[in-house]
Amino acid sequence: MLNDDFLEKWEHILADVNKTDVPLECIKKVVIKFEGGKQQTVNLRTLEKQGLGLEDVEALLNRIFTDRHDEIRDVDFVVDITAVAELVQPETDKLLGKL
Numbered sequence: 001m002l003n004d005d006f007l008e009k010w011e012h013i014l015a016d017v018n019k020t021d022v023p024l025e026c027i028k029k030v031v032i033k034f035e036g037g038k039q040q041t042v043n044l045r046t047l048e049k050q051g052l053g054l055e056d057v058e059a060l061l062n063r064i065f066t067d068r069h070d071e072i073r074d075v076d077f078v079v080d081i082t083a084v085a086e087l088v089q090p091e092t093d094k095l096l097g098k099l
Helices: 004-014 044-049 054-067 081-097
Strands: 027-034 039-043 072-079
Touching: 027 044, 027 054, 039 044, 039 054, 044 054
Parallel strands: none
Antiparallel strands: 027 039, 027 072
């Protein structure tokens, strides 16, 4: 398990990353905001627990974006800091271990 201090450092690093460059497996939720103040939250972790794969989730998001593109005002991505840290840290350790 990653400690809070470690994750806080990753939050700081990720604050500067363009969220559209983050792989789907590193996104926890997608919050789609529509004209008129309504919003829809797609919780990727919940869908994953229900058995949907990343391809299914991507298809779902693409369908929402395509079907309702005229109504969409904004899209927010909630990054899964733990998933990013677990994905990137081993590679970082390998690279820095060679210095």
